[in-house]
Amino acid sequence: MPQGSPKIGIWGLGRDGEAAVRHLLETQPEAALTLLSDNDAEKAPASLPGIPLLTGDAARTAISESAFDLIVKSPGVPIIRPEIAAGEAKGTRFTSGTNLWFEANAPQRTVAVTGTKGKSTTSLLLHHIAGAKGAKSQLLGNGGVPALTQKPGEDLTVLELSSYQCADLAHGPDFAVFTNLFPEHVPWHGSVEDYYAAKLRLASIDPKTRVFANARDKGLRERLAGLPDVTWFNGTSGYAETDSSLTFDGAPVQIRGTLPRGSHNIGNLAGAAAVAFELGLIDDPLALDLGTYGDLPHRLQLFDLPQGITAVDDSISTIPEATMAAFALFPDRRIHAILGGSDRGQDYRALARYLGERGDAHAYLLPHTGERIAQDLAREAPQIPAAVCADLVEAMERIKAAAQPGDVILLSPAAPSHSQYANFEERGRHFQSLLSATFSPA
Template identity: 35%
Template sequence: MIPVVGYAGRTVGVLGLGRSGLSTARALAAGGAVPVCWDDSDEGRARAETEGYAVRDLTRDGAWDDVALLVTSPGIPHLYPAPHPAILGALRAGVPVDNDIGLFFRSVATQEWEQMDVAPRVVAVTGSNGKSTTSALIHHILSEGGRAAQLAGNIGRGVLDIDPPVDGGVVVLELSSYQTDLARALTPDIAVFTNLTPDHLDRHGGMGGYFAAKRRLFAEGGPDRAVVGVDEVEGLYLAGQMAEGRADDRVISVSVTRKIKGPGWSVFARKGLLAEWRKGRQVADVDLRDMPGLPGAHNHQNACAAYAVARAMGLAPKAIAAALQSFAGLPHRSQLVAEIGGVRFVNDSKATNVDAAAQALAAFPRIRWIAGGLGKEGGIAALQGALGSVAKAYLIGHSARDFALQMPGIPVEICETMDVAVARAAAEAEPGDVVLLAPAAASFDQYPNFEKRGEDFVACVARLG
């Protein structure tokens, strides 16, 4: 646990009592603060009371008279489309609002660090797609390289739940836009921006607000080194703002769409071949094409970003390449579930938007595509140019019929449920085909989250025998 510093003897409100909220309450108490907790659900409040924390309705008048700070969970709106009543009350009362990420950055460094030979470092990863895989890949490379690494944030453990970093240790954080948008402290040693595609726009008031939330990690965080995906204009803009000139190697540019050979530091992949360039010359290369845990260009971008971080931390290219080869991938993200009769079954349930689905569709030559769920604004119209490898689509969930209307020229079958879709796709698949779950939709019509949807796909495949 990372005890929260700066609030000993003071009352701190905790809003939202899921995983991060209860973790925050514990870390506050460990640092001597007095948490008062609130959740809109009876279940959440009961969990806090079971652990011995005081429960106070933070939406009522007078709730803030003795409160020094409000810490809110990332899923609770603090600005758009409208702030939660408790957050609005705190703002009106002049009470600062923070989250567990901000508390982590304020509390993780201790006096013990001064006695260490090598001070711990924090790597923070943000972006629209690939954050989880990139974060896990960085953690894997560092661990394989003998570094004491911990993975936390939007993946793995809550940031305040981790162990205090040891001498030379590294904390790898995956940070969503909800987390970077509100954190009052953001001070990573290395910050990573993977890419930017439209998502969560209701929470950020549009694309500009969404990018601004990501940009805070760099503009306010002041990292020693920035690894920036430059395949979108926002990434180019961010890299330009962080660098003092073309040869400034504090910025490492990453691409999977073009070669970058200028005087600075770059890592790019073309047709599965990763190249590292520095000071106008190539210094290393890695063949990504046969790495089972990293299929497709989108995973090659993740590999480039993770490679860049590892190189910035002093690891040798050969050691990084060996770790990339041994990376098994993450559940629900281009996860190879099984191969039956020459047909591969791949679980990419995390592909909840059209951009992530397009990347998954581009990774394989002939696809039996399982898609659908609770569709997002615009449906899958933007996928028209990405369906060339789809032999047939098997549609499930609330948006199945709407999706079918947006795929002219593609054979379609309305299956409604996962078990029917898997069975039908498996029955019609031929050797060399890939049965791919890449829903391009949220899961909440049939499942509580994308993980449960992916687990159902895995279970249905297992029943094929």
Template identity: 50%
Template sequence: MAIFDGARTLGIWGYGREGQAVHRFVRAQYSGIAVTVLLDQADYALELPKGVALLNGDSAVHAIAQGRFDVIVKSPGISLKRQEIVDAKAAGTRVTSSTNLWLEANGVAGTIGVTGTKGKSTTSTLILHMLRAAGRDAKLLGNAGTAAIGEAPAVDHTILELSSYQTADLDRAPALVVVNNLYPEHVPWHGSVEAYYDDKLRLATIECHVPAVLNYRDAEIRKRLGERANVTWFNDGQGYTAVGASLSYQGRPVSLTGAVPKGEHNLSNVAAAATVALLLDALEDPWSIDLGGFATLPHRMEEFAVGGLTCVDDSISTVPQATMAALSVYAGRPIHLILGGSERGQDHAALPDAIRAAGVVSLWLLPDTGRRMEAEFAGRLDEVTMTPVADLDAAVRGACELADEGDVLLLSPAAPSFVQFRSFEERGAQFRALCERYADNSSPGGGGGPA
């Protein structure tokens, strides 16, 4: 059954950029459907087109739970585990997403779905770069860029970057699927780590005949999808494999030119993208890849020099594994590391060893997870100056006062940003501004920092 078959009423749950795009799409394609915008906020006012209803707060929740809509298209951030969604489905409402609308409207031909806990934006952008370099008409839609709904597919390849919120209720798989890695993340939304893994891997399990590009080095992926048919592995020693600062294919070194991203984790993203390009006959020489024109995405190990310091904005780091990957890039240099953010029950057990091995000289711990880290790291990092701080301003100021010329000031928080910021982008932008304020005006090696 098509999503809107027999539907007379539609609830659009959430009315940000994507919700508005859904509304435009429905208005153009299904003009006879009565539309209601649903908002969790109790007192939020909106100017809506004539004939469109608005329900807020409890009124919206009750209408959803009572099954008053034939179809609900929800924003990705609204968890499928919410009781009102469970009740709505039981009452016969079709609860779906803009991704499902787009795939139903445009079909899956030429689509490439990319997911993974970390690196999916970089991998998607690398795939786009390689396909365009081969002369293909390609575009990137989805999680980090332009919402897919309302956008026409590319002539040759449409890359859909998909978060776990978007894969959790997929109705169909894209023509080719890519999974980078799996780490515990977004547990409150999914309900458990196991549910997160299941929802994330739905991209590769909903239609197991679809070709899949998977990371052999990731034990969780290997355990769950090791017997899946039609898989091309990377990081398996035979296909594209990243080790340290090198990439190989069939055991032979690959020549990388242009803007090669730093770190083994980023070379793993290159390996995934190159595997896709090779499958699509978009690489002229498998052992020579030109990344000229590729630019590192903002807030992903983004380096800038200020006042003799190497400042690194890795605000996208929301899990400990991402922080450990960033530390490995700067190992051997004096590092001043800023950690901490929203509490999601992250497992920090492996962080102290990575911090010690990298040569971190000072730690600046932000709320909320910073408080837990201080207790967990006690007695394990006696050689590291460890300072709890109230906010990012205090962390950057203290680190700049302590740092010597040539040191690395690394923001890689191992936690989401939502305690003090609206997004990781806002956190990263503030980090840069604070570095420019304090690193330019500090006296390197002056010592001190906030108590």
């Protein structure tokens, strides 16, 4: 941290930015703080009175011209922004809330979990396995509480980290867990390979970091092949998903507690169990206690509707691979699928082919990727009825008119939410409210 009376900018005013401000007020009371926002219309949060705010061009100029000794960047600010390179060239240091957390704490047994999909489930499972053993675990990061607002767990800290948080991370965890790699967040990183590189930095920041990785992910196998000591799960030994069940060295594992839905989530459980076993949180590898683990909201969350109709809130699914995994849970039922959202360069051809091979599905397509998905369906699966909708309200109206007894209504968009919603949680909550308004309770 800068010494004396440093000038510190906090770039981004979301929950991570506010957490950074509160941390700096406590740890650097002599510092001159300034809030920074790209949005000209941004107002200073009422919860942070007395701190000056620069917006729009004024903020960008101050960042580029090195008006600050240090800038704490929120995860949503891309590291490829030209203002960062300009500011660094003139002496400004850029950091993140995650880095500040590592610098402020000397945690024992920190596990960082990342991957395109499955990191929230894997993190939560590990946290609950630790709790079932009586360990005092803390769950922080991307899917939970901003790390800067909390201290590490007495026995274990589980940090769920997005690619945004990994991209400029300067401190390696004790353990790094990689669930998978699929193309995602390309505009933020600049390219798919830069996105993969950001994720995989966790394995190389500190040579003492123990790496756990999913053996069934080709990208991980190729990119981690040069590391000397990777513990692979979902491989030929140790914990693995086998025919939608958890096994250890090929033998079935007896599980106490609520299992996550879907074979892909059993694969995530294999990763959590592999780390827990290494940490001594599992006595018998063939007996696993999930403690108080339960389903996460907006992740394959099921609702029973009249006439045997099932609704599924899988708003967390922002890539085609996750959506195909959701479809696989209902192999013999007709699915009304709500697809589409923000465009991050996703390739929907494989999803279109999958729907064509599956057959019994209807697609309701939302902006902005809906038009592109419609084109891919027309080429790859012309037999699949597809309706381009203005919004989720229109999609639900169309589904109400078309749904038959026993059907499935699936919100699994294969795209981020930001074209129409602040985040996937808001999208999921809107879907659930529309379910309540459209269908009477079962």
